[in-house]
Amino acid sequence: MKILFLGDVVGRAGRAAISGQLAKLRADWGLDFVVVNGENASSGMGLTAEHAKLLLDAGADCITLGDHAFDQKDMLRFIDTEPRIIRPLNYAKEAPGRGARLFSDARGRKILVAQVLGQVFMKRPFDDPFSAVDAVLRKHPLGGLAQAALVDMHCEATSEKMAxxxxxDGRASVVVGTHTHVPTADAMVLPGGTAYMTDAGMCGDYHSVIGMDKAEPMRRFITGMGKERFTPANGEATLSGLYTETDDRTGKARLCVPVRVGGRLIPARPV
Structure with a gap:
């Protein structure tokens, strides 16, 4: 299975890059399944129903969220009507939606998508992410009903993502980190056959401070005082993420390649 994961979509620039480029990538690379993290797609904080529909219409098979999952209040209602949107497993027991779901690609092959929030350096405490993921992977072992499984690990600490x-390893096809918006250079297949990358980066304008117009973040760093709210940068966006090919029989990753398309980052693409 050819799987593309795209990192956090930030604002209008990120949405435009997805709308303008994802359909062509699906065709050119023969993609079977696309997962997009959309938690910063609406004004840089959360995801509206309207923008979720835009990402899905552009070619995403599944959208994952994050700690800003419900910053846009209409998502509280919309998520229960749209099964292709996944919120974190350990967000809150009362939260609407689901943190993991089994999907089918166009050929009927099953792929599990799950998302979990880390605990280290996060603004609020969340339940243990490791036990949450463990329960889901035990229920959907590779080589059984699921031909592939992807885990989006949404957190600050690189060490927690690596852990x-x-x-x-060996139980998921792909584990990829999100949240920090900066792509890491450690894409690899772990010894047990799991494709791994500490952070997929963002789909947004990199002439910015993690996707935000740089003036206000720089002011706060330099003066210690805020003047305005953060707003997403609206220059040309780079699509950033991870491409993985898996074995249908075992669910293990054969290869993984970091993806950089358009914008300001050095391009990278599957050969």
């Missing part, structure tokens, strides 16, 4: 990768 999740090793915890899932």
């Amino acid at each position: 999740m990768g090793h915890w899932c």
Whole structure:
């Protein structure tokens, strides 16, 4: 199975890049399944129903969220009507929606998508992400009903993301980190056959401070005082993420390649 994961979509620039480029990538690379993290797609904070529909219409098979999952209040209602949107497993027991779901690609092959929030350096406490993921992977073992499984680990600490990768090694096809918006250079297949990357980066304008217009973040760093709210940068966006090919029989990753398309980052693409 050819799987593309795209990192956090930030604002109008990120949405435009998805709308303008994803359909062509699906065709050119023969993609079977596309997962997009959309939690910053609406004004840089959360995801509206309207923008969720835009990402799905552009070619995403599944949208994952994050700690800003319900910053846009209409998502509280919309998520229960749209099964292709996944919120974190350990967000809150009362939260609407689901944190994991089994999907089918066009050929009927099953792929599990799950998302979990980390605990280290996060603004609010969340339940243990490792036990949450463990329960889901035990229920959907590779080589059984699921031909592939992808885990989106949404958190600050690189060490916590790495620990999740090793915890899932051999049990998930892909473990990829999101949230920090900066792509890491460590894409690899772990010894047990799990494709791993600490952070997929963002789909947004990199002439910015993690996707936000740089003036206000710089003011706060330099003066210690805020003047305005953060707003997404609206220059040309780069699509950033991870491309993985898996074995249908075992669910293990054969290869993984970091993806950089358009914008300001050095391009990278599957050969």
